[in-house]
Amino acid sequence: MNNQIKEQIISLSKELRLPMFRREYEQTAMAAAKEHADYETFLLRLMEKEYETRIENRKKSQIRQAGFPSRMYLHDLEREYLPTDAAQKLPMLERLDFVKSGQNIILAGNPGTGKTHIATALGLKACMQGYKVLFTSVHRLLTQLRESHSQRLLHQMEMKFEKYDLVICDEFGYISFDKEGAELLFNHLSIRTGRKSTIITTNLGFDRWEEIFGDPVLTAALVDRLTHKAHLVNMNGESYRLRETRKILQK
Numbered sequence: 365m366n367n368q369i370k371e372q373i374i375s376l377s378k379e380l381r382l383p384m385f386r387r388e389y390e391q392t393a394m395a396a397a398k399e400h401a402d403y404e405t406f407l408l409r410l411m412e413k414e415y416e417t418r419i420e421n422r423k424k425s426q427i428r429q430a431g432f433p434s435r436m437y438l439h440d441l442e443r444e445y446l447p448t449d450a451a452q453k454l455p456m457l458e459r460l461d462f463v464k465s466g467q468n469i470i471l472a473g474n475p476g477t478g479k480t481h482i483a484t485a486l487g488l489k490a491c492m493q494g495y496k497v498l499f500t501s502v503h504r505l506l507t508q509l510r511e512s513h514s515q516r517l518l519h520q521m522e523m524k525f526e527k528y529d530l531v532i533c534d535e536f537g538y539i540s541f542d543k544e545g546a547e548l549l550f551n552h553l554s555i556r557t558g559r560k561s562t563i564i565t566t567n568l569g570f571d572r573w574e575e576i577f578g579d580p581v582l583t584a585a586l587v588d589r590l591t592h593k594a595h596l597v598n599m600n601g602e603s604y605r606l607r608e609t610r611k612i613l614q615k
Contacts, residue, residue: 384417385410423492430487430497438485447477447601454482457595462561463490463530468590469563472570473599476606479565482597483532486563495529502536502549509548518548522555530561537568537576546577550586557589564590 377386389410396406427435438458443451450471462469469486471479487497500508512521525531533553541549556562568576570591574583 382414384414388413423494426491426494426496427488430491431499432484432487433480433499434484435488436481436484437488441478441481441485442604445478445602445604445607446482447473447599449598450478450482450601453595453597457482457486457597458489460486460490460493460495462595463495466556466559466561468561468592468594469597470591470594471563471565471597471599473567473597473601474603475567476603477599477601478604479567479599480534481604483534483563483565487530487532490530496527497530497532498525498528499532499534501534503539505533505552506539506541506545506549509552510545513548522552525552526555526560528560530563531556532563532565534565536564536566537573540576540578543579546579546582550577550582553586554589558592562590 373389374386377383377389392409392413393406395401396409438454441454443454446454457469469483471482473479484499487499490497508521509518512518553562566573570587573587574580577583577586
């Protein structure tokens with residue numbers, strides 16, 4: 365292949381945004397020639413490499429855009445130390461059927477038992493399977509809702525929020541809301557009910573959610589919507605962090 369043709373291939377692949385095509389065409393052409401493969405086979409192999417690269421890049425992009433605080437995967441979980449209910453239900457949840465059917469997951473229990481790890485790990489797996497995911501703390505979400513409301517951009521935020529296949533709302537119950545905040549959060553979470561999945565992590569039982577919202581009617585309505593056909597996981601158990609602290613002290 366002469367230099368002029370090489371330069372044209374490189375130039376056109378840049379214009380067409382085909383980076384894998386540009387990097388692999390020579391090696392793929394040599395391999396095809398050795399095998400006496402036809403032009404169609406050579407072209408198909410190049411297209412497959414470009415497609416596979418784009419899929420991988422898309423997954424990486426979705427993970428970055430999801431906003432995970434850290435990369436905590438399912439294989440990193442010490443399952444033997446999980447609360448009993450979580451250990452029993454996790455094999456079913458990690459199939460991600462709940463995302464396909466638009467069901468919610470409520471991970472409720474005392475701090476340090478793996479709620480955020482499980483939620484993050486399920487979210488990362490969903491990204492790897494092509495789902496659009498958002499990770500947010502309830503405090504951050506409420507701050508964004510207030511700002512959007514004051515700037516009259518709430519509808520735009522709702523439309524964007526509604527399109528996520530899975531939203532993870534972490535640390536539900538660490539802060540209480542005033543009436544406006546409670547109503548904003550209620551309306552925002554309600555738009556996904558029955559159609560898109562939401563994972564909630566909370567250290568409070570449902571009987572104490574009224575402490576957060578301050579309104580028994582609003583609390584009852586939100587609990588009813590979030591828990592309808594949801595997977596409820598009891599996360600009460602021994603704290604991971606306390607166990608790690610004991611290991612350090614023993615050493």
